[in-house]
Amino acid sequence: MKKMIIFDPAMCCSTGVCGPGVDPELLRVATVLNNLKSNGVMVERYNLTSNPQAFVDNKIINELLNSDGVDILPVILVDNKVVKTKGYPTNEEFCALLDIPEDYLKVAIKKATLNVKPKSCGCKGGCC
Numbered sequence: 001m002k003k004m005i006i007f008d009p010a011m012c013c014s015t016g017v018c019g020p021g022v023d024p025e026l027l028r029v030a031t032v033l034n035n036l037k038s039n040g041v042m043v044e045r046y047n048l049t050s051n052p053q054a055f056v057d058n059k060i061i062n063e064l065l066n067s068d069g070v071d072i073l074p075v076i077l078v079d080n081k082v083v084k085t086k087g088y089p090t091n092e093e094f095c096a097l098l099d100i101p102e103d104y105l106k107v108a109i110k111k112a113t114l115n116v117k118p119k120s121c122g123c124k125g126g127c128c
Helices: 024-038 052-057 057-067 092-096
Strands: 004-008 043-049 073-079 081-085
Touching: 004 092, 024 057, 024 092, 052 057, 057 081, 073 092
Parallel strands: 004 043
Antiparallel strands: 004 073, 073 081
């Protein structure tokens, strides 16, 4: 399986729901990553604010930051190769880069089931 690492710019959280306004792009990416995780696809993600050492330790990112500055972020690596800079992959790009089906990005909704007899409403004595 391919290995994707996302190096985010400095921000307070990766979901986009903090601060004065919601960033729909960050929310989309967080949702995609959550759906990938639920399908067994792990994507590493590092935020410059909370994980600065990851930026220092990764030679590729360190060199990019030294040559281009923080405006290059976010940077997306797949199998230690830069595949995208200055933006997040689209849903289609996530699928192509990770070689996964589009179904992996869809939210799976589980149906709730009640353990009651079919003709009963589930109340004691059958009366609500």
